[in-house]
Amino acid sequence: MPKVKLVLQRDYKQNDIKQCALRFWRKNWKKMCDIHFKGPNVMITGTPGTGKTTLCSQLVEQTGLNLISIGELAKDNNFYGEYDSExxxxxxxxxxxxxxxxxxxxxxxxxVDYHGCDFFPERWFDAVFVLRTDNTVLYERLEKRNYSQRKIQENVQCEIMRVVLDEALDSYKSEIVYELESDTPxxxxxxxxxxxxxxxxxKSEHRQILE
Ligand SMILES: Nc1ncnc2c1ncn2[C@@H]1O[C@H](COP(=O)(O)OP(=O)(O)OP(=O)(O)O)[C@@H](O)[C@H]1O
Structure with a gap:
């Protein structure tokens, strides 16, 4: 504690420790309270091929929000573990x-763009949008990517079983999870x-905390 007191007195050029603490709080409260002062964090998720990348690129262009593609991030930084041969x-x-x-x-x-959402801290997201695509439409989109039959079948099955939607509903409060149809332009x-x-x-509901 005495060390903290000295640091605060040095940084805030004040002897009165209460004044120092007040100034420190004023400067850092947004970060300490985990408040999203640069805007909301939005998750765009769904089975591969449902349109996340396409939607996200237009969304960030039109809103100025920052895009985090987990796939790209992992590739750029080699954030990989074991190889799954299956x-x-x-x-x-x-x-x-x-x-x-x-x-x-x-x-x-x-x-944030990723085909899964259950491992992120719940506190990160203000809304989770899950894209859904008709099975036949999804099959055709994945076929165009030259995926193996097995990979196509796995992804289509995942969509039929609404795996990503259920994952989102299990991981976040249902009132922040939105299901969106994504079959056509x-x-x-x-x-x-x-x-x-x-x-x-x-943004209009959080005006007072936005920078
Ligand atoms: N709503 C839509 N209507 C028509 N075509 C779409 C729609 N959404 C996506 N597509 C097309 O489907 C293909 C796959 O889209 P996209 O790459 O955005 O999917 P994704 O969910 O990001 O896939 P992945 O998780 O593998 O990155 C693209 O060719 C895209 O143009």
Whole structure:
């Protein structure tokens, strides 16, 4: 404690420790309270091929929010664990991902794009949007990517079983989870408008904390 007192008195050029503490609080309260003072954090999730990347790129362009693509982040930083021979891909090192973006998420103002959402801290997100696509439409989109039949079937099954939606509902309060249909370009436009409206509403409700 005496050390803290000395540091505060030095940094705030004040002898009165109460005044120092008050100044420290005024300067740091937003960070200490985990308040998203740069805007809301929005998660865009869904089975691969449901349109997350396409939607997110338009969303960040039109809102100025910061895009965090977990797939890109993992690739750039080699945040991988064991190789899963069944899935023919590397496991994501979730702890490294969390450590890397925690500071940024605490500040807020991020759009996160990933096909899973259950390992993130619940406190990070103000809204979770889950894109859903008709099975036949999804099959055709994945076929165009030249995925193996097995990989296509696995993803389509995952969509039929609403795996990502249930994961979101199990991990977050149901009132912040939104299911959005993503079969056609019209749906894409509607979804963009829905999320932008949601962001504007959030901002008007949190005016007093935004920078
Ligand atoms: N609502 C939509 N209407 C028509 N085409 C769409 C729609 N959403 C996505 N697509 C098309 O489907 C393909 C896959 O979309 P996208 O890459 O955005 O999916 P994704 O969910 O990000 O996939 P991944 O998780 O593998 O990155 C793209 O060719 C995209 O143009």
């Amino acid at each position: 899935l023919q891909s590397y496991e994501l090192d979730e702890d490294k991902v969390i450590d890397e973006i925690d500071e940024c998420m605490k500040e807020g103002g991020n759009v 019209d749906h894409m436009e509607q979804n963009l408008a829905t999320i932008k409206n949601w962001i504007e509403k959030w």
